Amino acid sequence: MNSIPAFPEFIKVDFNLLNEVETALEAFPPTVSSITLGNIFCYRNETDLKATRVFGNIVFLGFYKGIHFFTQPLGNNRIEETFFACLKYLKETTGGGRLNNIPGEMAEPLRKDGRLFIFPDRSSFDYVYSTAELADLPGEKFHDKKNLVNQFNKRHIHEYRSLDKGLISQCLDLEEEWCKLRNCLEDISTAAENTCIYELLTHFDELKLFGGAIIVDGKIQAFTILQKMNADTAVTHIEKANTEFKGIYQAINNYAAIKELKAYAFVNREEDLGHAGLRKAKLSYNPVRLEEKYHIELA
Secondary structure, three states: OOOOOEOOOOEEOOHHHHHHHHHHHHHOOOOOHHHOHHHHHHOOOOOOOEEEEEOOEEEEEEEEOOEEEEOOOEOOOOHHHHHHHHHHHHHHHHOOOEEEEEEHHHHHHHOOOOOEEEEEOHHHOEEEEEHHHHHHOOOHHHHHHHHHHHHHHHHOOEEEEEOOHHHHHHHHHHHHHHHHHOOHHHOHHHHHHHHHHHHHHHOOOOOOEEEEEEEEOOEEEEEEEEEEEEOOEEEEEEEEEOOOOOOHHHHHHHHHHHHHOOOOOEEEOOOOOOOHHHHHHHHOOOOOEEEOEEEEEEO
16 A cells, blocks of 8 residues: 555655655666665655655655755656646745756656756766776776775775674764764755764665775774665765775775675766865766756746
């Protein structure tokens, strides 16, 4: 029995909907990180996320940074009509709003529709990498990364372990330290990420997450949280490290590719949010492609 009601009724997203949403994602695997199981549930409160079914497709209604939005549909039934129903609802109830982070393959068929304004959001494009390259760090283009990994390995006696329940509390401690050091709660984006990390770690098994940690002198100094996205791609939801250890971010990235991602040809490391430093860092790892995302509004 479905708990998610038919449009225009909504239900607040919480873990009582987990199985229903997971089933939909298994039937219609995502190509962008915005609609993965982890991101739906870890940001559900920050975005006031609600769910409904439009023509049988699950869609989510949210509000973030002053914008009312619907997500892409989970389903393949009457997609164009679903989009227009959502946009009409937003216009009638909020005076505006948009469809958020729609993958290119969904937006493309609508490009010539004069009733719509479709525009790319470069800050939301996902960076997709070859897991083999992140594991091997081959050639000149990865020379600097490999050097940093080697420096970390030589300077610090450490242990890598796959994440399990026994390591969760230490990961939470590292995030708390990271957050305090950077006053993360004073910024809406980093505060939302902090909440997301807590949700992912405290619901690690329920969300079918996996990952790893680097331990130095008995204490976790870096961790990564991963999730299956589709048949050939995993997603890196979170990567955190103590930057007092030079090369530790490069090391946890490399370990994840070697130890955790063998079953996947690609890893999606999400977007750069328009931050210049983050964009530079993500580009420096030589993505094989960017997954484009579009926002759609009524013209």
